[in-house]
Amino acid sequence: MASLKTVAQNKKAHHDYFIEESFEAGIELCGTEVKSIRAGRVNLKDSWCSIVEGEIFINGMHISPYDHGNIFNRDPMRVRKLLMHKKEINRLFGIVKQTGYSLIPISLYFKDSKVKVQVGLCKGKKLYDKREDMAKRSAKRDMERAIKEQNRF
Template sequence: MSDFARNRKALHDFDIEETYEAGIALTGPEVKSVREGRANLRESYVRVRNGEVFLVGAHISPYKNATNVPQEPTRDRKLLLHRKEIDRLAGKSQEERKTIIPLRLYPKNGLVKLEIAVASRKRQYDKRREIAKKTAQREIERAMKERLRR
């Protein structure tokens, strides 16, 4: 089964160092909305507060068939991790230029899981260098393919 939501921009803007799998505390209507693919991880991040980990800024659209329950689309959602992982994330997030970002929401054994990563923001010249490298690789592959055709 495919992912419920991906943060594609994160792979472009950040260098990923470590990834973790976290459970996410959602209400019933939020789970249904996520399964419909109505979640957005863009512009969201993970924050460690008082020994707990929260997903901040993620948008999960209200489930339209749940009218009696008030739903807040951008509320902070608690992430479920082991204590060692939380301590490691807290230490990493204190380092300079390090941040914790969500990468994707996906199903696992009937549950909704969130893949998070410790990452450092790419600088503009790093992005340009990466684009140039991809372009050069594409040109090489194109030339090889053309040569094999002859």
């Protein structure tokens, strides 16, 4: 059984998109970036994925420079290549081009000792969808609060 340790999550993705399907991908990193990720100094907030010439890349992911990395540190916002099977990339490319879906990184985690990215095939939410989700969350919270209050006595 592989051990999973989540390092970063893109909470904004769950707020702004409907996540239809998710995929696991490896990521091409240099040594100091891995050390920064181990320290939890990574941000997925405004990141997205693009497919260029049959390869998939992650854009806008910020990995802070490693403190003791000196000349080996890379640009924190550089475009990084994701590692997926060609068949999966071609399938995703077709879906994204035809139906207006987006590829959004959902989380970054260690699977054993390797860094993996969970990429979601997402469709954008409209404003009324976001309001509906907030209303459901609020109603659920109110119900739990009422049940908790009732069980106190």
